[in-house]
Amino acid sequence: MSDSSGHGSAEVVLDVRNMEMSVGGTTILIDVSFQLERGRTISVVGPSGSGKSTLLRCLNRLERISSGSVLLGGVHTDALPAPALRSRIGLVSQKFALFGHLDALANVTLGLRRTRHLSKPAADEQAREWLNRVGLAGLEKRRPHELSGGQQQRVAIARAAALEPDVLLLDEVTSALDPELVEEVENVVLGLARSGTSLVVVTHEIPFAAKVADIMLMMEAGQVVETGPPQDVLASSRPRSQRFFARHLRGWGDSITSVGSAG
Amino acid sequence: MVDNLPFLLNGFAMTLGYAAGALVFAMLLGGLLGTVDYAVHLWPVRWAIRGFVGLFRNTPFIVQLYIWFFGLPYAGVQLSAPVAGILGLGLYGASYVTEIVRASLASVGREQEEAGLSLGLGHRDVIARVVWPQAFAGMVPGLTNEAVALIKNTSMLGFITITELTLRTQQAISSTFASLPLYLTAGAMYLIVNVLLTLLARRLEKTLARGGRGSALNLGSRTEVPVHV
Numbered sequence: 449m450s451d452s453s454g455h456g457s458a459e460v461v462l463d464v465r466n467m468e469m470s471v472g473g474t475t476i477l478i479d480v481s482f483q484l485e486r487g488r489t490i491s492v493v494g495p496s497g498s499g500k501s502t503l504l505r506c507l508n509r510l511e512r513i514s515s516g517s518v519l520l521g522g523v524h525t526d527a528l529p530a531p532a533l534r535s536r537i538g539l540v541s542q543k544f545a546l547f548g549h550l551d552a553l554a555n556v557t558l559g560l561r562r563t564r565h566l567s568k569p570a571a572d573e574q575a576r577e578w579l580n581r582v583g584l585a586g587l588e589k590r591r592p593h594e595l596s597g598g599q600q601q602r603v604a605i606a607r608a609a610a611l612e613p614d615v616l617l618l619d620e621v622t623s624a625l626d627p628e629l630v631e632e633v634e635n636v637v638l639g640l641a642r643s644g645t646s647l648v649v650v651t652h653e654i655p656f657a658a659k660v661a662d663i664m665l666m667m668e669a670g671q672v673v674e675t676g677p678p679q680d681v682l683a684s685s686r687p688r689s690q691r692f693f694a695r696h697l698r699g700w701g702d703s704i705t706s707v708g709s710a711g
Numbered sequence: 712m713v714d715n716l717p718f719l720l721n722g723f724a725m726t727l728g729y730a731a732g733a734l735v736f737a738m739l740l741g742g743l744l745g746t747v748d749y750a751v752h753l754w755p756v757r758w759a760i761r762g763f764v765g766l767f768r769n770t771p772f773i774v775q776l777y778i779w780f781f782g783l784p785y786a787g788v789q790l791s792a793p794v795a796g797i798l799g800l801g802l803y804g805a806s807y808v809t810e811i812v813r814a815s816l817a818s819v820g821r822e823q824e825e826a827g828l829s830l831g832l833g834h835r836d837v838i839a840r841v842v843w844p845q846a847f848a849g850m851v852p853g854l855t856n857e858a859v860a861l862i863k864n865t866s867m868l869g870f871i872t873i874t875e876l877t878l879r880t881q882q883a884i885s886s887t888f889a890s891l892p893l894y895l896t897a898g899a900m901y902l903i904v905n906v907l908l909t910l911l912a913r914r915l916e917k918t919l920a921r922g923g924r925g926s927a928l929n930l931g932s933r934t935e936v937p938v939h940v
Contacts (some may be wrong), residue, residue, distance in 0.1 A: 475854055510828065530828075531831045532828065533831075535830065535831025538831075539829040543822055545822040545823055547845070548845050549844040558827075558830070558840060559832065562873050563830065563838050602824075611831065657828075
């Protein structure tokens with residue numbers, strides 16, 4: 449059932465139904481629906497202000513939705529207290545916001561100890577393992593200001609992923625980074641995607657969005673306007689989508705569609 | 712003059728005792744109210760705290776002290792001088808500490824708070840384990856100022872019959888008429904304790920900065936907060 453390579457029968461881990469969100473009369477999300485199968489990755493693209501980040505914040509319940517529902521593993525999440533929900537639907541934001549008073553290891557162990565109630569040795573071990581997975585072995589004792597932006601963002605990803613949430617939301621995790629640091633973080637995300645973590649990735653990097661995802665979702669003015677396998681979405685005949693992709697893929701030529709279908 | 716020294720030192724000990732008691736009271740109450748003001752988003756709570764701070768910061772300490780000691784008996788409540796002294800100094804100090812704590816917590820930033828929340832930490836955990844530790848280094852200069860001010864304000868407790876250093880000094884002067892030497896001696900005692908306190912606080916600040924605590928804050932500019940001694 450949960451075999452990520454299966455088709456059709458795969459378990460839906462995240463089911464978003466008719467989600468709407470408005471603040472003070474301004475509607476930010478309109479009738480957003482999609483499903484994420486366990487072990488799969490959805491990438492969300494679209495112009496700035498189209499509601500991508502708000503979508504993730506609503507799923508992590510940093511914002512309240514106005515209507516619609518979110519099902520996690522088939523169960524309505526309304527009844528879940530926010531902390532319980534958040535530890536199962538993790539979020540990494542573009543401003544990594546590592547805890548400045550804690551070293552890399554303690555940044556990762558805090559959540560493990562407080563939400564998973566692991567003992568200190570168990571939490572330390574798990575945190576070390578995750579820091580190793582994101583390529584930061586040996587830097588456990590570094591404090592955030594002693595790490596590069598890319599390293600900080602990788603700690604932030606390890607911090608959220610170490611809790612082994614059902615779904616991990618990544619909000620433009622490379623957009624605050626210097627260009628030369630983008631790739632190291634993208635590789636970590638690709639690694640997570642390939643190891644079967646269920647991901648929702650919001651990104652401005654269209655080639656990466658195509659490469660990492662099984663399904664690509666395009667948003668515009670709070671609505672989902674395209675959804676499907678990346679190569680299909682990129683080949684959309686919808687004029688506005690075409691213009692958006694043309695702007696973001698300038699210089700990438702035809703290589704992108706082949707990248708999308710290789711994944 | 713030298714004959715009067717034990718008499719003054721006795722007052723000095725009294726001053727230190729009242730200062731310590733009121734300081735602990737002010738820090739605990741101010742720490743609690745500042746934290747609640749930052750963390751609890753309920754308007755009645757917020758208004759109550761703002762009201763407390765506004766009332767106690769914007770009226771003279773001596774008027775507050777007179778109300779506790781000379782005013783309350785009018786309403787049928789007689790506080791002893793030590794109770795009125797500690798309560799008066801403590802509440803007055805707490806109103807300042809509340810603001811220092813609230814502002815320092817706010818300076819850590821909502822991003823840090825959201826980072827904690829989004830991991831699934833409870834609100835209390837986020838305040839206690841994410842926000843407070845990073846805010847603390849930033850509080851030290853302001854709290855030091857407040858402690859120094861509080862120690863100086865103990866000099867007004869003599870008005871409600873507490874035999875602290877300033878009252879002792881005046882009593883000594885009334886029998887010896889050696890006003891200048893005695894006032895200078897008393898001043899030196901206040902000076903010594905406040906300078907020591909300030910130096911200690913500077914060291915604490917440096918230790919905290921070295922430990923990387925409060926790295927989210929710009930400690931460089933905060934250490935420039937003038938401390939009047």
